[in-house]
Amino acid sequence: MSQVPCVIGFGMSPWGSEWKLSARDLIAKAARETIKSAGIGMKEIEAIHIGAMTTGMFTGQENIGAYAADAMGIPGVPASRHEGACASASVAFNAACDDIASGRHKMVWSGGIEKMTDVSGDGATAALAAASEREFEADQGATFPLMYALMAKSHMAALGTTREMLTAVAVKNHRNASKNPHAQFQMEVTPKIVESSIMVADPLRLFDCSPITDGSAGLIVVSEDVAKSLGKPYVRVLGRALVSDQMFLHRRKVLHEMPGAVKATKHALDEAGKKITDMQAIELHDCFTIAELMLLEAMGLYEPGKAGPATVDGKTAIEGESPVNSSGGLKGKGHPVGATGAAQIGELFLQLTGTAPTERQIPKDPTVGMAMNVGGIGTMCGATVLEGVRK
């Protein structure tokens, strides 16, 4: 019988343009917050699983497992770095869950890191382009804003999505971020601010895009017997899926659909024995505003073309029928690419155990939720279904 992995703690470093902190500092800070949240000592951590997308291109540093162990002051432990573009922390989380499920370890740290502001000029765009297909797409000029702009144009043409609907995603997620003391942008934005921001790739404007962020986040993952023995609230990993997809946008049959996310949702829900409508809290990958709408439809929460109107109607707000990105999402909280997936699961840990700060705790007191972490144009999709055990 394999062990059910459980999460007993979550911590983040500051997220933002953290010019005074190195990747080492960020990991150390996130790790200290994580063990504080879990109520354990650093030396109780038996192994490290860390996600990082392209620390090499951002900072010239690889060997990130050992680097993290050293930063956390526990060199010697088994330490693995995992990568799946912007879903790297979900790849790490899956390895951590396997590590627990196999019985090999009882308590591991699963997190992520990206230090993105140490590159100059278009260095960040070049590094991020490594998540797309390099030879045939990125090197031909297909940057991520361009590719998501194509998806948005297609979504608008086929399904009637409007500028107002994209704006509603940005406004909602910034409102949530304004209540998150760890968010990069703790500020609300008006529709006018969003719609008068500079054009990046038509129809995507600056406020349709997630930012460049330095940051780290971590989770303590344990076997359920350990979780129970601590006598504190925790979340159980009911279902998880890590799904790849073919690498090329130009081969995708319908530009505004994300087949990997459809498949990952199905696998994770099936494993959990749940339906998408059972999810009372969702954290998903709003790297661009259009991505939030596409994912809500790929996950089956809304029919194609209905996610935009639902957002405008407030259905995905914290007080709505299906709260989405209560953390502020990638848009407002920030997007240190290798760490994002860990913070998504972390937000659900807070929400599902009822330990989120009062001002952003989902009022319906959710107990079941789902994270959807996406790499590239949806070429890696990590879906995780969690259930809170509140005691």
Add this chain to the structure above:
Amino acid sequence: MSQVPCVIGFGMSPWGSEWKLSARDLIAKAARETIKSAGIGMKEIEAIHIGAMTTGMFTGQENIGAYAADAMGIPGVPASRHEGACASASVAFNAACDDIASGRHKMVWSGGIEKMTDVSGDGATAALAAASEREFEADQGATFPLMYALMAKSHMAALGTTREMLTAVAVKNHRNASKNPHAQFQMEVTPKIVESSIMVADPLRLFDCSPITDGSAGLIVVSEDVAKSLGKPYVRVLGRALVSDQMFLHRRKVLHEMPGAVKATKHALDEAGKKITDMQAIELHDCFTIAELMLLEAMGLYEPGKAGPATVDGKTAIEGESPVNSSGGLKGKGHPVGATGAAQIGELFLQLTGTAPTERQIPKDPTVGMAMNVGGIGTMCGATVLEGVRK
């Protein structure tokens, strides 16, 4: 009861300066050879675990899990990329073993890739330096040849190791490589060639250093019930360890010792219930000739200062008492950093199942062996103890 992971197949792409092959081509070739070796179809692979050190810095491509799935023609499968510098393929192999041991999957591909010759100038040296501590060592000029040269100087001063002993490692491993049709350098070298080659970092000359290599390698890892059902020879993973160490050479108490390798060896042997003297075949990380001697001593096969004389005496030759690097090692076979660990385990798969090519099959027909894969200056050490089941 967790499942014992077993290896049922091994395959390599060509290894060398493969200018006409992309990373995609190399992965595809290795994968085809792997399934051929295992006697399975590509679509039977349920998940991918691939090691890569710094594909971003070498080729601008990350998202390597999805990239590999796409290259192998099986997009959609769970696909994870793992990194631990030059021990990346061992990190991947451990994740693959956890995946099998947890019961999550029954048959996975575990491999590695590095495409190192697409960078110009000192690009490869810069990329490899990402495996060391960047801020305090690499950026101060401490490249890998320099750091291993310091270790060699220390080993020579403290333990009496000589130029002749380093030469003996290179001569032996090139002799083995001359019998390996997959090796980058299928040629013997004389002591004179080694000792008159250009100085790289005193005392290390060109023929003391492993080369820059393009290449991929893969293994099929399955649960033992699957291995048994196929009725072919296979190897069981008796013990494995992945150990980190503090990142800095300047903090190491004794420059020519590798504490991570000592610890990894102990953990893997303890788990296997074996002694180092039980190992009848060893593949170890001869990134530089001095590394082979340091590792033989760290692993406890020889007392400090005795590995050099043993090598000169032929004790680690294929026909010796303890055959080491029958494949040709990193020195002769090549060292595509992210793939090396997979090829080490692959060589042991061949040797322990008695299916190595006749000209390099260890004459004593070994059944138990160990791989030691090292990242950085020994900051990541992956040790794997394997046992052949020959039927």
